[in-house]
Every structure is written in structure tokens, then in C-alpha cells.
Amino acid sequence: MPSKPTAAILTIGTELVTGQRLDTNSTEIALALHAAGFTVTEMLSLGDDVAACARQLERLCAACELVIVTGGLGPTHDDITREAASHALKRPLLRDQSIAEGLLTVIARHRDPKAAEHILLQADILEDATVIPATTGTAPGQAAATPRGTLLLLPGPPHEMRPMLAAFLGEHHTGVPPVRLRCTGTTESDVQLAAQRALAGHRGVELTVLAAPAEVEVVLFDEGAGEEGLLAAGLAVEAALGDVCYSNDGASLAEVVVRRACAAGVRLACAESCTGGLIASALTDVAGASDVFTGGVVAYSNDLKIAALDVPPGLLAQFGAVSGETAAAMAEGIAALTGATYAVATTGIAGPGGGSYEKPVGLVWFGLVTPKGTSTSCRSFPGDRAGVRIRATRTALDLVRRALPEAQ
Amino acid sequence: MPSKPTAAILTIGTELVTGQRLDTNSTEIALALHAAGFTVTEMLSLGDDVAACARQLERLCAACELVIVTGGLGPTHDDITREAASHALKRPLLRDQSIAEGLLTVIARHRDPKAAEHILLQADILEDATVIPATTGTAPGQAAATPRGTLLLLPGPPHEMRPMLAAFLGEHHTGVPPVRLRCTGTTESDVQLAAQRALAGHRGVELTVLAAPAEVEVVLFDEGAGEEGLLAAGLAVEAALGDVCYSNDGASLAEVVVRRACAAGVRLACAESCTGGLIASALTDVAGASDVFTGGVVAYSNDLKIAALDVPPGLLAQFGAVSGETAAAMAEGIAALTGATYAVATTGIAGPGGGSYEKPVGLVWFGLVTPKGTSTSCRSFPGDRAGVRIRATRTALDLVRRALPEAQ
Numbered sequence: 003m004p005s006k007p008t009a010a011i012l013t014i015g016t017e018l019v020t021g022q023r024l025d026t027n028s029t030e031i032a033l034a035l036h037a038a039g040f041t042v043t044e045m046l047s048l049g050d051d052v053a054a055c056a057r058q059l060e061r062l063c064a065a066c067e068l069v070i071v072t073g074g075l076g077p078t079h080d081d082i083t084r085e086a087a088s089h090a091l092k093r094p095l096l097r098d099q100s101i102a103e104g105l106l107t108v109i110a111r112h113r114d115p116k117a118a119e120h121i122l123l124q125a126d127i128l129e130d131a132t133v134i135p136a137t138t139g140t141a142p143g144q145a146a147a148t149p150r151g152t153l154l155l156l157p158g159p160p161h162e163m164r165p166m167l168a169a170f171l172g173e174h175h176t177g178v179p180p181v182r183l184r185c186t187g188t189t190e191s192d193v194q195l196a197a198q199r200a201l202a203g204h205r206g207v208e209l210t211v212l213a214a215p216a217e218v219e220v221v222l223f224d225e226g227a228g229e230e231g232l233l234a235a236g237l238a239v240e241a242a243l244g245d246v247c248y249s250n251d252g253a254s255l256a257e258v259v260v261r262r263a264c265a266a267g268v269r270l271a272c273a274e275s276c277t278g279g280l281i282a283s284a285l286t287d288v289a290g291a292s293d294v295f296t297g298g299v300v301a302y303s304n305d306l307k308i309a310a311l312d313v314p315p316g317l318l319a320q321f322g323a324v325s326g327e328t329a330a331a332m333a334e335g336i337a338a339l340t341g342a343t344y345a346v347a348t349t350g351i352a353g354p355g356g357g358s359y360e361k362p363v364g365l366v367w368f369g370l371v372t373p374k375g376t377s378t379s380c381r382s383f384p385g386d387r388a389g390v391r392i393r394a395t396r397t398a399l400d401l402v403r404r405a406l407p408e409a410q
Numbered sequence: 411m412p413s414k415p416t417a418a419i420l421t422i423g424t425e426l427v428t429g430q431r432l433d434t435n436s437t438e439i440a441l442a443l444h445a446a447g448f449t450v451t452e453m454l455s456l457g458d459d460v461a462a463c464a465r466q467l468e469r470l471c472a473a474c475e476l477v478i479v480t481g482g483l484g485p486t487h488d489d490i491t492r493e494a495a496s497h498a499l500k501r502p503l504l505r506d507q508s509i510a511e512g513l514l515t516v517i518a519r520h521r522d523p524k525a526a527e528h529i530l531l532q533a534d535i536l537e538d539a540t541v542i543p544a545t546t547g548t549a550p551g552q553a554a555a556t557p558r559g560t561l562l563l564l565p566g567p568p569h570e571m572r573p574m575l576a577a578f579l580g581e582h583h584t585g586v587p588p589v590r591l592r593c594t595g596t597t598e599s600d601v602q603l604a605a606q607r608a609l610a611g612h613r614g615v616e617l618t619v620l621a622a623p624a625e626v627e628v629v630l631f632d633e634g635a636g637e638e639g640l641l642a643a644g645l646a647v648e649a650a651l652g653d654v655c656y657s658n659d660g661a662s663l664a665e666v667v668v669r670r671a672c673a674a675g676v677r678l679a680c681a682e683s684c685t686g687g688l689i690a691s692a693l694t695d696v697a698g699a700s701d702v703f704t705g706g707v708v709a710y711s712n713d714l715k716i717a718a719l720d721v722p723p724g725l726l727a728q729f730g731a732v733s734g735e736t737a738a739a740m741a742e743g744i745a746a747l748t749g750a751t752y753a754v755a756t757t758g759i760a761g762p763g764g765g766s767y768e769k770p771v772g773l774v775w776f777g778l779v780t781p782k783g784t785s786t787s788c789r790s791f792p793g794d795r796a797g798v799r800i801r802a803t804r805t806a807l808d809l810v811r812r813a814l815p816e817a818q
Contacts (some may be wrong), residue, residue: 019450021441022618022629024434028455033429042427043462045455047436056452180428191525211486212425213567221430278694279687282708286686289762289795297714299707300690306705306748310718340714354697365716385546388699389569 008038009068014083016049017160018073027163029263034316036223037179038171040068041382050074055086059153063090067151070167075141077121084144085127087125091146091153095128095359101125101133101142108140111408128155136167145170154163156209159171178224181236184399185218187254191217193250200242204235216396217255220247237345255399256284256291258409263294263344263402265409270340270402272298273311273332275323277367279393301332324349325359326378328349329369337371344405345371346398352390366394417448417476417604420467422491423566424457426481435480435571442575444631447585448476458482463494467561471498475559478575481566484548485529487815491563492534499561501537505687509533520575536563542574546738553578568753575806586632589644593626594663595809597788601626608650623797624804625663628655652789656811661806662810664692664699667816671702671752678752680706680742680809681719683731684758684774704748709740719788721741732757733776734786741777752813753779754806760798774802780813 011031017023028045035042043066047092048055055074062069074083088095102125109118124141139162144155154170156163165379176337185193190213197209197220212219219319220239224232240247250256263270274280280300299310303322313331321327332347339347350366357363364383369376379401383393419439436453443450451474456463459628461481470477482491502696508517510533517526533539542551547570550562562578564571585603600623605617605628614634620627628647632640648655656666670680680689690706693699707718712731715721721739729735740755758774764773772791777784787809791801 018437018619019440019453020444020618021437021439022620024432024437025453026432029426029429029432031429032427036428043457043459044466045427045433047453049451058452147748181763182429191485191528195525198487198658207422209431210424210488212431219430221425221428223428263517274687276688278691278699279682279706279708281689282687283685283799284684284687284711285794286708286710286760287799292685292764295710296708297511297718298687299718300687300694300705302690302694302700302703302705303748309747310705310707339717340711356700358755370626386569388695389546389689392697402469407705 006039006041008053008065009035009067009070010043010062010128010159011035011045012062012069012071013045013047013158014050014053014055014074015047016080018047019049025161027158029168030164031070031072034167034171035070050080050082052082052086052177055082056089059086059090063148063150065150065151068154069148069152069155069339070154072163073157075124075143075155075157077124077140079120084123084128087128087144087146087153087155091128091148093146093265095126095357096129098125098127098133100251101127105140114236119345121183129162133403134169136162138162139163147338153310178229179185179234180224181222181232181250182224182252183220183236183243183247184252184255185220185239185243185246185322186216186248186251190218193220193243193246196242197239200238201235204231204238206231207235214387215385216393229251234363245404248400252289253402253407254284255396257288259293259399259403259406260285260288260291260410262406264290266407268343268406269296269341270294270344271296271336272398273336273345274300275302275307276297276352277348277391277395277398278302280307280391280392281346282396284395284399292308296342299336299339307332309340312338324351324365324367326367326369326380329367330376330378331369331370334376342400347401348394348398350390350393351392352387354387367396368399368401370405414447415475416451416473417443417580418451418470418474419443419453419477420463420470420477420479421453421455422458422463422479422482422494422565423455424488426455427457430557435566435568438568438572439480439575441476442579443476443478445585445588452493454560458490459488459495460494462495463490464738467498468496469557471561473559474561476560477560478558478564478665480571480580483563483565485525485532485548485549487528489531492536494562495552495554495563499536499556503534503555504537505507505530506533506535506541513548527708527789530775540630544570545573546570546591549772556610586637586640588632588649589630589640589658589732590660590661591628591644591648591655592657592660592809593628593651593654594624594656594804596626599627601628601654603629603653605647608646612639612646614638614639615643623632623793624801630661653812656808662692662696663804665696667807667814668693668696668699668702669812670811670814670817672698674815676702676814677703677704677748677749677750679742679744679753681753681777682706682808683710683715683740683754683756683761685756685799685803685806686710687758689754689806692803704750707744707747715740718747720746730776731794732769732773734758734777734788737775737777738784738786739777741779745779752782754810756802756806758798758802759794759800762795772798774798774805776806776809778813
């Protein structure tokens with residue numbers, strides 16, 4: 003296969019390198035470029051420094067077929083991208099008279115005559131560059147030829163950048179979308195090993211494994227396999243992963259649970275102690291959750307476990323709040339209160355305080371009610387308070403997913 | 411003042427340059443470095459390519475006093491940071507036996523003997539580098555001397571990276587920590603204007619205003635004012651902002667609510683419809699929340715509003731679930747169920763469906779119970795489902811904050 007064209011992304015803005023603003027443009031552009039068949043070799047962020055930007059632009063244009071720059075095209079003194087590109091390509095900026103005329107209405111809105119000079123800078127175009135008209139802002143984009151390919155200058159605001167990028171890539175689309183398999187209840191290394199084995203007979207597929215707390219994602223990219231080859235590889239890996247793989251279309255665990263409950267026509271509920279509302283908020287984050295999720299109780303205190311969930315006080319006294327008996331009683335209590343057919347409950351020690359030798363921080367009991375009856379299970383999670391809570395939430399959702407019939 | 415030391419940040423991972431994962435580490439580290447007195451000259455992301463990473467690392471180490479790398483320190487085949495750093499610094503990797511022994515317990519959990527080889531790679535340390543022990547993961551960090559200063563290798567998962575960065579910067583702190591004022595219930599431009607006016611008489615202070623849904627943060631950096639000058643500027647801005655400013659020490663809104671309730675010796679509860687557990691999870695995210703937060707009910711369905719919160723069915727029929735009457739009844743219901751003195755309730759339309767001409771998407775009613783009685787209020791939020799939910803959550807927490815006496 004011919005090797006893929008290479009691309010680099012440069013985002014310009016002092017607010018980025020001082021950590022004042024999170025750069026989301028680079029990730030969005032990288033995803034679009036990767037899907038369009040480019041290999042992005044680097045993503046770089048620099049401050050509003052003409053010399054530094056010119057130097058790096060020269061390096062990137064020499065190394066890559068496509069260089070996309072965002073930011074620094076506006077009308078203020080720190081918008082230095084045009085000047086940096088002019089230095090890097092050794093090509094002058096020429097004022098485009100029709101763009102300048104269009105900017106006169108913008109200038110008319112400002113009372114300050116000094117602003118006019120700055121606003122008109124947006125009409126300065128690199129010699130021989132193609133103008134990409136601004137549809138949602140005032141600064142146009144520019145596409146200039148480089149010795150290796152193209153330099154594309156786009157505005158920084160995502161809603162201005164997006165349509166220009168889409169217009170440019172619409173003309174340059176070459177790729178196959180990646181396959182994404184999301185897993186839980188397993189480890190990064192187990193997933194890696196299973197995927198590598200399953201891919202043994204498949205050529206031209208690039209494997210990436212991403213880990214988050216109680217979540218592992220496999221991403222397969224086309225590196226010559228083509229669309230059919232990539233899909234076949236995806237099916238092979240999915241089969242090898244088995245039921246730890248909960249989605250092959252990007253859906254979150256909560257989405258899969260809602261989808262399965264919807265298909266089965268059943269209703270869900272949850273009773274949470276240590277997860278403190280995270281299960282309910284994950285489910286209600288899914289649009290349309292109200293069709294299947296009746297609600298839940300965050301029973302943080304023993305009193306509320308008794309008052310809202312009918313957990314017997316004697317049971318709490320005998321086994322403690324963090325126990326299989328209490329988890330089962332909580333799940334049964336919320337099922338009875340809501341009339342849900344499937345209910346899950348959590349009770350555990352998220353930390354940092356509250357742990358003991360017998361019940362250490364990270365210990366979580368789960369109760370699960372299904373039409374087959376009530377069951378309990380217990381896990382010991384690593385990590386800090388936030389880590390324990392998110393792991394317990396994903397585990398609870400996964401218990402419900404596995405209990406529900408698969409959606410067809 | 412002497413010129414600031416320069417720093418560069420390199421994040422490594424094919425998932426970054428393919429747009430699969432948003433890089434938040436660079437921004438977080440840039441902010442910490444900026445606050446610690448460094449000038450960050452560039453932030454770079456590269457894929458898992460040993461040669462490319464080694465080449466760029468060599469360039470960055472030659473250009474900057476401090477180079478921080480995150481990612482690629484784990485146990486899989488694409489964790490290539492150690493090798494790249496070894497090439498760049500022309501220094502061998504040596505296996506640290508005590509780290510290797512610590513990893514044996516991790517290996518013992520895997521059935522596959524092949525995984526052991528990969529896991530042990532995490533014990534490979536650059537010659538003469540200082541090991542930064544892993545407290546929340548398995549991969550240790552490393553700090554190696556470079557001709558110009560230091561190369562710091564940190565793991566990619568933020569919860570593993572964070573404590574190591576803090577430990578390193580704690581020892582290398584050169585600057586005055588910034589003043590951070592967090593606000594809610596106001597707009598970015600109002601905050602900007604108030605802060606600029608308050609800073610009129612203060613020299614050597616850099617002002618940054620950051621906006622997120624229902625949250626505006628003012629950050630003041632020392633640019634010559636010195637510690638006392640910066641604190642004075644902070645007090646002036648805080649006074650100008652008034653009670654929209656809820657914290658001056660980095661505390662989250664939920665933390666401030668828990669702190670105030672703790673100081674007042676009162677108990678809190680919440681009843682959530684459209685926020686679906688987000689208020690409860692924000693409060694229970696605060697360590698020690700169990701001292702003041704009794705719990706809550708996520709009453710997503712009308713049935714549960716009736717069954718758990720005693721909302722009269724006739725009231726629901728007459729005014730609808732999204733109404734001041736229902737919000738008040740929900741707040742009173744959860745207060746009665748839990749015995750809490752302060753209770754807040756939300757009911758609204760998060761979207762994307764469910765809106766009407768009279769009750770559009772974004773409309774949220776709040777009910778608040780305090781010792782003074784029950785009150786209701788109504789807001790119309792912009793944004794998508796997630797945006798409406800987070801804005802409603804922050805607004806509800808702010809209602810409770812304002813109702814509680816200030817902690818002394």
C-alpha cells in the first residue's frame with residue numbers, strides 16, 4: 003500500500019501554554035485527519051511569539067505534507083499567525099481588497115478608530131494562498147502551497163474552525179473509520195494479549211489499547227487492511243475478548259445498560275451508599291434514560307437506609323453497613339420502592355477515612371436484584387476516593403449489563 | 411527581575427495524535443509550571459514512535475531547563491518513553507531490583523507468564539536518574555539530569571501523574587503561588603470587568619479569567635508584585651466580586667457547602683429529578699461528606715416522587731413535574747424523610763427531548779428548605795443535556811451555600 007500522507011497540527015496562543023485554556027482543537031482535528039487517512043506525526047502548542055512560531059512552522063512544513071494551524075488569526079495585537087507563516091514560507095502578506103471591504107461593517111461597530119487597523123489585518127493573505135471564507139466569524143482561513151504540500155491556517159474558536167476544516171477535508175478524504183471496542187471487568191494487559199493473539203492472522207491493522215479506571219478500550223486503525231479487513235479484524239478481537247467487551251460502536255457502559263433495559267422492556271433502579279449518586283447520574287446522563295430508569299436513593303446515612311430502603315436496623319447492627327447482607331437488603335428495598343425488575347446497590351468504603359483491618363478502604367459490596375432473585379458480590383478496589391467511587395460505579399453498571407438480556 | 415526558567419511539556423501516546431483521547435495533562439502541567447515560575451515555551455504530543463520521540467526529546471532538552479514527559483511508562487508494548495529517553499540522553503536503562511521486586515505481586519495476579527516481561531519493564535530506570543515512587547499506580551516516575559537542567563518522566567494517568575508532579579514542584583518551587591478565586595452565579599465579562607477595576611491600583615499582577623458552565627474562575631499570577639502585593643490584589647478583587655465568589659483557596663462549591671454545614675452543625679439532603687444524582691455525587695465526592703450529608707433521592711419518575719418523597723399526585727397532575735410547586739414538595743419530602751435541616755430539590759427539562767413551548771429545554775425549578783421555610787426559584791439554562799445538568803447542579807449547590815451561615 004502507498005504510505006499515508008503525514009500531517010502536523012500547531013495551535014497558537016499564550017493562553018494554551020500557560021494552562022489557562024484546554025486545547026480541544028488539536029484532538030478534534032487529529033481525529034478528523036486520522037479518519038481522513040492522514041498520519042498525524044505531532045501536535046504542538048506555542049505561545050504568541052512570532053519568531054518561535056515561524057521557526058517551528060518552517061520545521062513542520064519541511065517534515066509533513068499537511069500542516070494545520072489554529073489560533074492567532076483574529077484582530078488583536080497577539081494574533082501573530084499570519085506574520086509567522088509569512089516568515090516561515092518567506093512569502094509576503096498581501097491585503098485582499100474584497101475581504102477588507104467586508105470588514106468595514108465590523109469596523110463601523112467599533113467607536114475606537116484605532117481598532118480599524120487591527121481589524122483590517124484579517125484581510126492580509128499569504129501571496130498565492132487560497133482564501134477559505136469565514137462563515138461564522140470574521141477571520142478567513144488560508145491554504146498556502148508548501149514545498150511538500152499544504153499549510154492551512156484556521157481560526158481558533160472551534161465553531162469558526164470546524165466548517166473550514168470540514169470543507170478542506172471534504173476535498174481530501176481518503177480513510178477508513180477505526181473500530182472501537184470498549185471493555186470493563188478486565189485489565190489492560192489481558193486485553194492487550196487477547197487482542198494481539200486475535201490479530202495474529204490479520205495484516206495491516208494498528209492496535210491501540212487505552213486504559214481508564216475499570217475501563218479498557220481497544221482501537222483498531224486501518225494500516226492497509228482496508229475496510230473489510232479492518233471489520234474482520236474487529237470481529238476477531240471482539241470474539242476473543244468475550245463478554246468483557248460491552249460495546250463495539252462507541253456506546254458508554256450506561257448507554258448499553260439503558261439500551262438493553264429498553265429492548266427488554268424492563269425498569270431499573272439503584273440504591274447507592276459509597277458511589278453517592280454516580281450510578282444514577284451515569285444512567286441519567288443518557289438521553290431517554292427516563293424510559294427505563296425510575297430513580298434511586300443515595301442512602302449515605304444508616305438512618306436513610308432504614309427509612310427509605312427498609313433495611314432492618316438489626317441487620318445493620320449485626321453485619322454493619324458495609325456487608326453483603328446490607329447490600330442485598332438495599333437492592334431489595336429500592337426494587338420494592340420503585341417496582342423496578344432490576345436493581346443494584348453499593349455499600350463500601352471510598353476513603354480516605356473509615357477503613358479498618360477487616361474492612362479496608364476500597365472494599366465495596368454489591369447487591370443485585372433480577373427476576374431470578376437477589377445476589378451479592380464483593381470487590382476490593384485500588385486508588386483514591388474518586389478512583390474507588392468510579393470503579394465501583396462501573397462495576398455496578400456492569401453487573402446490571404450482564405444480568406440483562408442482550409439487545410438484538 | 412531575572413528571566414524565568416523555560417520548560418517544555420511532551421505527552422506521548424498514539425491515542426493522542428489520532429484524536430482518540432483528549433490530552434488534559436499538558437494543560438494541567440502548564441498551569442502548575444506557570445504558577446511555579448516557569449515559562450512554558452511549547453507543549454508537544456507525539457505517537458508511540460521511539461525514533462520520533464527520541465529526536466524531539468533531544469531537541470527539547472537542548473532548548474529548555476525543564477522537560478516534563480507524560481505517558482508511555484506503563485507495561486505494554488507501546489510504552490516506549492523509557493527507551494526514547496534513553497536514546498535522547500544517550501544513557502542506558504538499568505533495572506532497579508527493589509522496584510522489580512515490588513512488581514512481583516502485580517505479576518502474581520496475572521496468569522500469563524508472558525505479561526511478566528512487560529510488567530518488569532517498569533523497573534527500568536535511566537542511569538543516575540532519581541526514582542519518584544508510584545503511590546497510586548505501578549509505574550514509578552524518573553527525574554534525570556540533562557545538560558541544561560532536568561528531564562522528568564511521569565505516568566500518563568492523571569491520578570498517577572499528579573502526586574509526582576506536586577512532589578517534584580514542591581522541591582523546585584521558584585515562584586509565588588497564584589491567587590485563585592472561584593465564582594458562580596455570574597458571567598465571564600462581569601467578573602473580568604470587576605477584577606480589572608479592582609486591580610487598577612495594583613502593579614505586577616497578571617489577571618486571567620477562565621469560564622466553565624455556571625463557573626468563572628479568576629487567577630492572579632505574580633508578575634513582579636511579590637507575595638504580599640499578590641495577596642493584597644487578591645483581597646481587592648475578592649471584595650469587588652462580593653458573594654458570587656465562593657472560594658479563595660481552590661475549594662470546590664460542594665466542598666464549601668460541606669464545610670459550612672459542618673461548621674453550622676446541620677445536616678443536608680437533596681431530591682433530584684433532572685440533575686439525576688449529580689448533586690449527591692458532588693457532595694459525596696468531598697471526603698467527610700458523611701458527617702453532614704444524610705443522602706438523597708433521585709426521583710426520576712413521577713411514581714418515585716410520590717412513593718419516596720410524598721409529592722401529592724394531585725399536585726403533579728395540576729402543575730406538572732416541572733413546576734415550583736413540585737420542586738417545593740420534593741424539597742419538603744426529602745427533608746421529612748431524612749430529618750435534614752437544609753434540603754434542595756431540582757426538577758427540569760435537560761433535553762434533548764421533553765421540551766414544549768411553555769416549558770422549553772433548559773427550564774429548571776429549584777426547591778429549597780431551610781430553617782426559615784421553603785422557597786422556590788426558576789432558571790432557564792443554555793447548552794446541551796450535559797450543560798443543563800451541570801448548570802442546574804451548580805445552581806442548586808449555590809442556593810444551599812447562600813442559605814447556610816458562613817463558616818468562620
